[in-house]
Amino acid sequence: MLTALTVLLVYQLVGEIVVVALGLPVPGPVVGMALLFVSLILRGSVAEDLRDTANGLLRHLSLLFVPAGVGVMAHLNRLTNEWLPISVSLVFSTLLTIAVTALVMRALLARRVQGH
Amino acid sequence: MTPPLAEIWVYLSATPLLFLTLTLVVYQGAYWIYRRAGFHPLLNPVAISVAMIVALLRLTDTPYETYFGGAQFVHFLLGPATVALAVPLYAQLGKLKHALWPICGALLAGAVTALVSAVGIAWLLGASDLTLLSIAPKSVTTPIAMGIVERLGGLPSLTAVLVVTTGIIGAVGAKYVLDALGITDHSVRGFALGTAAHGIGTARAFQESDEAGAFSGLAMGLCGLVTAVLFPLGVWLVRTLQ
Numbered sequence: 001m002l003t004a005l006t007v008l009l010v011y012q013l014v015g016e017i018v019v020v021a022l023g024l025p026v027p028g029p030v031v032g033m034a035l036l037f038v039s040l041i042l043r044g045s046v047a048e049d050l051r052d053t054a055n056g057l058l059r060h061l062s063l064l065f066v067p068a069g070v071g072v073m074a075h076l077n078r079l080t081n082e083w084l085p086i087s088v089s090l091v092f093s094t095l096l097t098i099a100v101t102a103l104v105m106r107a108l109l110a111r112r113v114q115g116h
Numbered sequence: 117m118t119p120p121l122a123e124i125w126v127y128l129s130a131t132p133l134l135f136l137t138l139t140l141v142v143y144q145g146a147y148w149i150y151r152r153a154g155f156h157p158l159l160n161p162v163a164i165s166v167a168m169i170v171a172l173l174r175l176t177d178t179p180y181e182t183y184f185g186g187a188q189f190v191h192f193l194l195g196p197a198t199v200a201l202a203v204p205l206y207a208q209l210g211k212l213k214h215a216l217w218p219i220c221g222a223l224l225a226g227a228v229t230a231l232v233s234a235v236g237i238a239w240l241l242g243a244s245d246l247t248l249l250s251i252a253p254k255s256v257t258t259p260i261a262m263g264i265v266e267r268l269g270g271l272p273s274l275t276a277v278l279v280v281t282t283g284i285i286g287a288v289g290a291k292y293v294l295d296a297l298g299i300t301d302h303s304v305r306g307f308a309l310g311t312a313a314h315g316i317g318t319a320r321a322f323q324e325s326d327e328a329g330a331f332s333g334l335a336m337g338l339c340g341l342v343t344a345v346l347f348p349l350g351v352w353l354v355r356t357l358q
Contacts, residue, residue: 105218
């Protein structure tokens with residue numbers, strides 16, 4: 001587990017360095033994920049240790065959003081004043097995005113199957 | 117004379133231990149409820165945890181900064197967890213290669229829909245400029261969304277809240293939307309969840325299946341990348357036209 005955690009942190013660190021050095025508009029961990037993904041393809045397999053640690057971390061992914069969510073406290077004024085546009089926008093935009101993404105992907109997958 | 121209980125409280129709230137432990141204990145409780153209810157989407161553990169912690173902090177008059185001093189250790193793990201998404205993604209490499217073009221098409225459609233509809237609806241209903249700027253990247257994972265908004269002069273901490281709320285809405289609502297549309301393919305269900313509802317959607321997708329989870333994680337990463345490029349361009353365009 002220690003090795004795997006070190007690997008994840010090293011990739012994150014390299015990601016951060018790449019982002020700062022090249023002035024990219026994306027966060028370091030995303031670049032770190034891309035680099036680890038490419039490394040795994042080049043290596044051709046995942047070490048058991050890394051797989052277990054990654055799966056363990058991702059199994060409780062939602063826990064990691066709790067501290068940011070509690071930040072709602074600091075914005076109660078703005079959220080109360082603009083509750084209507086904010087809530088309608090969040091609900092409709094999110095559900096619409098799910099529907100559009102799913103329908104486009106299904107249509108493109110179906111078209112490809114027919115094309116074969 | 118100060119009662120001993122208050123003294124203990126003052127002492128403990130000055131160390132990270134109290135709020136770190138509180139976050140873990142409350143989450144485990146919320147997760148226990150969620151599991152007992154057969155993973156009913158309406159009992160989302162993030163929503164329950166946030167509500168309980170906010171209530172507790174208000175009752176004890178604790179400012180958010182004090183809470184975050186302890187909870188930041190949990191927050192920090194978002195970075196390595198994002199990197200870890202490469203692992204389930206690699207496990208789906210075969211399916212990924214097979215569905216490359218449908219993925220690109222769905223990603224672009226989803227990312228643009230998320231941005232334009234969020235800003236459009238909020239603007240039509242009279243939201244302020246600062247709120248518009250902060251709500252735009254709502255479908256993107258927290259670290260990316262906060263990074264983008266900070267650079268453009270919005271309110272990153274407000275964005276974090278809107279992003280988490282979006283994730284909860286997506287995790288709660290996705291099942292109903294996808295079932296109503298008759299979407300049965302787990303790769304499609306996962307991909308839609310990850311595009312619209314980032315990591316919280318991905319956590320929900322992993323409960324459906326490993327395949328849904330991997331595609332959701334992929335969508336979350338890609339949607340973050342695409343939005344990080346599209347959104348600053350859009351803002352620049354709007355500001356130039358004004």
